[in-house]
Amino acid sequence: MSPRVRPRPRVPDELPELPPHLRPAGRVLDARLHLLDRQILDVEDVPVTTLDDLHVSYADGDDDVTSGDRPAFVDQVLTGPVLVTRVFGGRPPASRLVRIPWSDVVDVGVAVRLGVRGEGLDATWVQRWLRDRVIGRIPGGRHDPE
Amino acid sequence: MILSDLVDAAVYEDGRQLGFVVDVRLALDGPVTGLMAAPRIVGLLVSARTSTSFMGYERTGTNAPAVIARYLAYRHRGTFLVLWEDVRTVGGGDAAGSADARVELRPGFRRWSAALEQHGTASQA
Incomplete structure (x- = not known):
């Protein structure tokens, strides 16, 4: 069933103002607003891919996060072939998502910046394959335009 | 867990539906494994009317x-x-947008x- 047709609770027009929560020690981000769909740039500002999802686990590495009993952390940035599933619904299997460890991330702003070169990441293997196997076989395809 | 399992999930308290998860609030105060601290989940943003946010x-x-x-x-x-x-259980869905995804x-x-603003987030993002 589409989320758009799920039953929704009634909400009164006027609601009391809620108290603010104490500010955490670190910078605050909303995942959907500040991270998802952002472009990922490598250490040389070369676009690598987009941030399609985030992997969450407990501090001990257990990724079976089923309750808020323990603090949960983002440990990986996920990217992959999500265009088709966004149009038709669902999500690609976890095995199809490429994982970039959060330890490679050095800045979050308009784009997400990595501290490593994109050339060595699994996320760029399609581009590398096309470059080496297709573009490189076209005459003139192995050097910059003159 | 993949974050999409949480976003858009229906939220319940004691069997009563309260709304839908529209976003997940994070704070960069987790373990430092690189140059940045790992984002810790602070909480869930719940909207009663809609699971989308603009x-x-x-x-x-x-x-x-x-x-x-x-x-x-x-809206x-x-x-x-x-x-x-305050999240007791997360689960029930295995795909983003699944109607079964549920947070209790x-x-x-x-x-x-x-x-x-009350959380003092950076403004450039």
Whole structure:
């Protein structure tokens, strides 16, 4: 069933103002607003891919996060072939998502910046394959335009 | 867990539906494994009316264009932050947008303001 047709609770027009929560020690981000769909740039500002999802686990590495009993952390940035599933619904299997460890991330702003070169990441293997196997076989395809 | 399992999930307290998860609030105060601290889940933003959000109007205090801002403020009225500690169970869905995705809150959980300014977020993002 589409989320758009799920039953929704009634909400009164006027609601009391809620108290603010104490500010955490670190910078605050909303995942959907500040991270998802952002472009990922490598250490040389070369676009690598987009941030399609985030992997969450407990501090001990257990990724079976089923309750808020323990603090949960983002440990990986996920990217992959999500265009088709966004149009038709669902999500690609976890095995199809490429994982970039959060330890490679050095800045979050308009784009997400990595501290490593994109050339060595699994996320760029399609581009590398096309470059080496297709573009490189076209005459003139192995050097910059003159 | 993949974050998409949480976003868009239906939220319940003691069997009563409260709304849908529109976003997940993170704080960069987790373990430092590289140059940045790992984002810790602070809580879930729950909207009673809709599981979608448009540019965070309901959280950022943006008031222009006025017509859109007022419409979105009305549409997202009652949006609140619930702390991660108050989440009793997460589960039931295995795909983003699954109607079965479900978050159960602890009885007596507390609602907090969803506003980002009060959390002092960076403005450039």
